[in-house]
Amino acid sequence: MNHKFKISLLCAAVLLAGCGDNSSSSGTSDTPQFEDSIQDLLGRDGSIDFVLSGTNANVPVPSSLLLDPTDHTLNIPVSPGEPTGLNNPSVAMGEADGWSTVMPFSIDLNFKQGVTLFNDLDESGFSQNLTGGILVAKVIIDPQSQKIIDYKPLTPGADFIAVSGDLKNIKVLPLTGLEPNATYIYALKQSIKDSNGKQLGTSPSYAMLKSAKPQGGDLSAPQKMVWLIESTFGANSVETDDIIYSSMFTTASVGQSIKAVAQEMSKADPSKTWEPGHTANPNNIPAEQLKELYTFENVTQIDFGEALLSDQLFLSLFPNAEEGLAVAEQMKNLYLVAKAFTKLKGITVYRGTVKLPYFLSNNLENDQWKTQPWRSAMPSVLKILSVLSSGSKQDQAHLVAQLVKLGFSPENLPLQLANPANQAKLFGAKLLLTNGEQLDPERILTKYSTLPQIRSVQDVPFLMFVPEVDEGNNGEDFNDNLPLLQYQHGITGIKETSYLFALEHISSAIQNPNYDKPYALIAIDQPLHGQRALSKEVVTTPSNPTPFMNLEYLPVARDNIRQGAIDGLGLAYAVQHSPEDLSAFSTIDTSNISLMGHSIGAITGISSYAAADVNNGEDFYYTSATLANPGAVIAPFLLESQAFSGQIKHSVSYNGVPEYRAYYQQSCANDEQISDIKCFDDFYNKSEQNKQMIDYTLNMFAFAAQTVLEPVDPYNVASLVDKDAPVFAIQSNQDTTIPNTVKTMPTAGGQPLLAKLQLSNTMLGTQGKTKLASYFKHAKHSTVIAPDFTSEKDLAAHQEMASEIVKFTLSKGNKDGNFNVKNDDDLLDNTINTDIN
Known part of the structure; x- marks a missing residue:
C-alpha cells in the first residue's frame, strides 16, 4: 500500500508556507557539508525518500508538515489538472483534523539500481529488520512552552510492526490502533539494512533539518520540529546519530460533533442555539419550527396481525407481492398462536413522525444532497487564535471588538476561547476581518468548531410495537412501564425489517420466568433509506447502496453516519421527553431505553450510545446496547x-x-x-x-477514505463508551457483509472491535459481566434479523440470538445477573478470546 503524497512546491506543505524557490532553502542545491555524523548518513545505496522541493518532492505520511496550522486540518497538495472538489480523495482529506489511528505510516525509499531492503519478510510481510529499526512514542506537548512534557514509547511487535510489500517501501502498522486526538513522534534508525547488508541512509533534505546549523525562513519551523523529536528520543536512551528520519503527527478527533449536538438537545430552546438569521441556521428555519424539535405527530395505531397484511413497506421487503403476503399470513398465524397459548393479549403497531434536526442537505438541485457535508455553526477557535497571535494589528483589534460584543472579555482571550463552555458564544457568529472578508468561511467541522449548522427540520417516520399481556395471578398489571428497545437497521435495510423479529422478541420475553413483562420496540429509517428517500433514485436499497455509502464524496459518507447516530439520539431523547398523554408511550418506561443496532445500525449505534450519557445521564441515556454484526476500520473492511x-x-x-x-x-x-x-x-x-x-488506486482510496471516516469509525468511538456501560455483541462466522477480520489490517472487521470494547466470550462465563459477546459458528450477516429456514443451524442461531438479546435487554445489561446463553459448542464458539478482559 503506497501512500505517496507528492508536493509540487515546498509552499504546498503548510508548515513551510510562504516559501520561495531559492535553492538555498530547498535541500536540493549544491551539496552542502554537514556535521561528520550526518554526512556519514548521506550517499548510501538506500535512503529515505524525503524531498522538500522540486519535481520529486515527497513527504512520508503521516506528518505534521501536511497540516494546516490555521484550522488543524490536513492539507494534501493537489497536482495541476487534478479535481479540486471534495470528489478528489486528497481534497476530501482536508476535511479531517488529524491522521488515522489505524492506517499504516508509509515511508518510501530510494535505492541504487539492483538494491532493495533486506528480505527477511514472512508470509504476512512482517520484517524484524524493519520493526527493530523503528521508534514510535505518544507525547504530550505543552501549548505554552511547545516542549514535550510526557513521553510514552510504543512497544515494537506488540503495539506496532513494520511490513513491506515490495522491499522499496516501509509501512508501520498499528496493531491495536493509536489514541484519537493524540500526538505521536516516530523515527527510523540506520540499523535497517538493505539487500547488501548495508545500513540505510538519510536524504539531503532531512540532513538539513537534522543539522545543528540553524535554517532560516521557511525551514525554521520544520527544523525545530525535527530537533524536538530527536532530542526527545535522545533523552530516552536513543542515539540520535542513528536517526535517519523522524516525524510528528496528530491523530483525528473522534465523536466531537455528535457529542456537541447531544449536549444541545437538552437546551430548552433550540432556536437559541441555531438562531434564525445567523450562520448556524443558513436556511433560516423559523424559531417556531425549531421549538417543535423532538416532538411526535400524526400517530396512528393498528393491530399487529392487520398491519402485517396491509403495511406496504413491510411487504416491499419481499421479491413480489405474492411472496410477501404469504410470509405475512404465516407470521399472522404465529401471532394468533402466541395470543392463544401464551399470556400475550396483543401487539399494537404505532406509526407516526418525530421531528429531528437534519444537518445534511436534502436539496436535489445540483446533487447538493450528495456533495455537501456538515458545516460548522461557529468559526474555528483555532482560526480566531491564529489571527489574534499572528494577524495584522488592525485585524486583531477588529476581531477583539467583535468578540467583546459576543460576550468575551478583552483580557485573556486565548484562555476564554479554549474553554468549551465559552464557545457557545460563537454559535451563529460571523466574524469579519478589516477588509470585510469573513473569517473561516469554509466552516469545516473540527475539534475547534464542533457544532454543525442545521439545514432543516425533518418529520421522520417511526414504527413502534407495543405488547399487551395478561394480568398476573394476583391481578398485577404488567402492561405499565414497559422497557423499550430502539432498533437501528443496517445499510440498504428499512425500519420495517423490525417486523421480522418483533414478535419473536416479545414472545421470548413473556416466556422468560425471570421477568414479568416484555419490552416494546421502536425504529426509524437511517438517512436516505426507506421513507426518508429524497426521490425514487436517491434512496439506499440492496440494488443501490451508494446514496448512503457515497464513495464519491467521502466527507458526506462520514456525515451520513454522523446523521444516523444523531437521529438515533434524537429519537431516544424525544421518547424520554414525550408528553404523558401521548397514547403510544403511555405504557412505556421512558427511562429504560436500550439500543439494538445491526450492521451499519451498529456502526451508527455505537456513536449514539457513546454520546447519550451526557451530563451524567441527567438528560438522556441508554440502559444497554446490543451491537449485532458490527465492524470497525470501515474503508478496509468494505x-x-x-x-x-x-x-x-x-x-x-x-x-x-x-x-x-x-x-x-x-x-x-x-x-x-x-x-x-x-x-x-x-x-x-x-x-x-x-x-x-x-x-495503487484502491490503496490510496482506502487510506484517504479511512482518514476521512476516522471521527465516526467504531474502533475510535469504542474508546468513548463508558467503562461501566453494558454492551453485548453478536458475531456471525459466515458474515460476508462485514468480515470478522481483515488479513492485512489487524484492527479491521468485527472481531477487533469486540476486542477493543473488551467484551468477554459468553461461553466462558457471564456472571458479573456486563460487556459480553457471542460468537455464532453457523450464522450469516442477516441471521439476527430473520433466519434462513432452509438451514436448521441458521434457524437455531437466530432463535438463540433473539433469546440472548431479550435477556440482555430485560436484565438491563446483565445488571441483575440473569443473562445466560445456551451451552452448546456446536452453536457458539468457545475458542475466541481477546485476552484483553
Whole structure:
C-alpha cells in the first residue's frame, strides 16, 4: 500500500508556507557539508525518500508538515489538472483534523539500481529488520512552552510492526490502533539494512533539518520540529546519530460533533442555539419550527396481525407481492398462536413522525444532497487564535471588538476561547476581518468548531410495537412501564425489517420466568433509506447502496453516519421527553431505553450510545446496547466485504483510473450481460500493469477514505463508551457483509472491535459481566434479523440470538445477573478470546 503524497512546491506543505524557490532553502542545491555524523548518513545505496522541493518532492505520511496550522486540518497538495472538489480523495482529506489511528505510516525509499531492503519478510510481510529499526512514542506537548512534557514509547511487535510489500517501501502498522486526538513522534534508525547488508541512509533534505546549523525562513519551523523529536528520543536512551528520519503527527478527533449536538438537545430552546438569521441556521428555519424539535405527530395505531397484511413497506421487503403476503399470513398465524397459548393479549403497531434536526442537505438541485457535508455553526477557535497571535494589528483589534460584543472579555482571550463552555458564544457568529472578508468561511467541522449548522427540520417516520399481556395471578398489571428497545437497521435495510423479529422478541420475553413483562420496540429509517428517500433514485436499497455509502464524496459518507447516530439520539431523547398523554408511550418506561443496532445500525449505534450519557445521564441515556454484526476500520473492511467490495472496486476504479473508465465505456457500458463487477474483474485480470494501477488506486482510496471516516469509525468511538456501560455483541462466522477480520489490517472487521470494547466470550462465563459477546459458528450477516429456514443451524442461531438479546435487554445489561446463553459448542464458539478482559 503506497501512500505517496507528492508536493509540487515546498509552499504546498503548510508548515513551510510562504516559501520561495531559492535553492538555498530547498535541500536540493549544491551539496552542502554537514556535521561528520550526518554526512556519514548521506550517499548510501538506500535512503529515505524525503524531498522538500522540486519535481520529486515527497513527504512520508503521516506528518505534521501536511497540516494546516490555521484550522488543524490536513492539507494534501493537489497536482495541476487534478479535481479540486471534495470528489478528489486528497481534497476530501482536508476535511479531517488529524491522521488515522489505524492506517499504516508509509515511508518510501530510494535505492541504487539492483538494491532493495533486506528480505527477511514472512508470509504476512512482517520484517524484524524493519520493526527493530523503528521508534514510535505518544507525547504530550505543552501549548505554552511547545516542549514535550510526557513521553510514552510504543512497544515494537506488540503495539506496532513494520511490513513491506515490495522491499522499496516501509509501512508501520498499528496493531491495536493509536489514541484519537493524540500526538505521536516516530523515527527510523540506520540499523535497517538493505539487500547488501548495508545500513540505510538519510536524504539531503532531512540532513538539513537534522543539522545543528540553524535554517532560516521557511525551514525554521520544520527544523525545530525535527530537533524536538530527536532530542526527545535522545533523552530516552536513543542515539540520535542513528536517526535517519523522524516525524510528528496528530491523530483525528473522534465523536466531537455528535457529542456537541447531544449536549444541545437538552437546551430548552433550540432556536437559541441555531438562531434564525445567523450562520448556524443558513436556511433560516423559523424559531417556531425549531421549538417543535423532538416532538411526535400524526400517530396512528393498528393491530399487529392487520398491519402485517396491509403495511406496504413491510411487504416491499419481499421479491413480489405474492411472496410477501404469504410470509405475512404465516407470521399472522404465529401471532394468533402466541395470543392463544401464551399470556400475550396483543401487539399494537404505532406509526407516526418525530421531528429531528437534519444537518445534511436534502436539496436535489445540483446533487447538493450528495456533495455537501456538515458545516460548522461557529468559526474555528483555532482560526480566531491564529489571527489574534499572528494577524495584522488592525485585524486583531477588529476581531477583539467583535468578540467583546459576543460576550468575551478583552483580557485573556486565548484562555476564554479554549474553554468549551465559552464557545457557545460563537454559535451563529460571523466574524469579519478589516477588509470585510469573513473569517473561516469554509466552516469545516473540527475539534475547534464542533457544532454543525442545521439545514432543516425533518418529520421522520417511526414504527413502534407495543405488547399487551395478561394480568398476573394476583391481578398485577404488567402492561405499565414497559422497557423499550430502539432498533437501528443496517445499510440498504428499512425500519420495517423490525417486523421480522418483533414478535419473536416479545414472545421470548413473556416466556422468560425471570421477568414479568416484555419490552416494546421502536425504529426509524437511517438517512436516505426507506421513507426518508429524497426521490425514487436517491434512496439506499440492496440494488443501490451508494446514496448512503457515497464513495464519491467521502466527507458526506462520514456525515451520513454522523446523521444516523444523531437521529438515533434524537429519537431516544424525544421518547424520554414525550408528553404523558401521548397514547403510544403511555405504557412505556421512558427511562429504560436500550439500543439494538445491526450492521451499519451498529456502526451508527455505537456513536449514539457513546454520546447519550451526557451530563451524567441527567438528560438522556441508554440502559444497554446490543451491537449485532458490527465492524470497525470501515474503508478496509468494505474492500474485503464480499457483499460490497466488487461494486466499490468498480466505482473507485471508474473514477480514479482513466484506462479502466475507457475500457468500461467501450466494452461494458452498453452490454447488459456484463455486470459492473464482471467488467472490473475482466480488466483487472487482463495484465499485471492493470493490477498495479488498480491496486495503487484502491490503496490510496482506502487510506484517504479511512482518514476521512476516522471521527465516526467504531474502533475510535469504542474508546468513548463508558467503562461501566453494558454492551453485548453478536458475531456471525459466515458474515460476508462485514468480515470478522481483515488479513492485512489487524484492527479491521468485527472481531477487533469486540476486542477493543473488551467484551468477554459468553461461553466462558457471564456472571458479573456486563460487556459480553457471542460468537455464532453457523450464522450469516442477516441471521439476527430473520433466519434462513432452509438451514436448521441458521434457524437455531437466530432463535438463540433473539433469546440472548431479550435477556440482555430485560436484565438491563446483565445488571441483575440473569443473562445466560445456551451451552452448546456446536452453536457458539468457545475458542475466541481477546485476552484483553
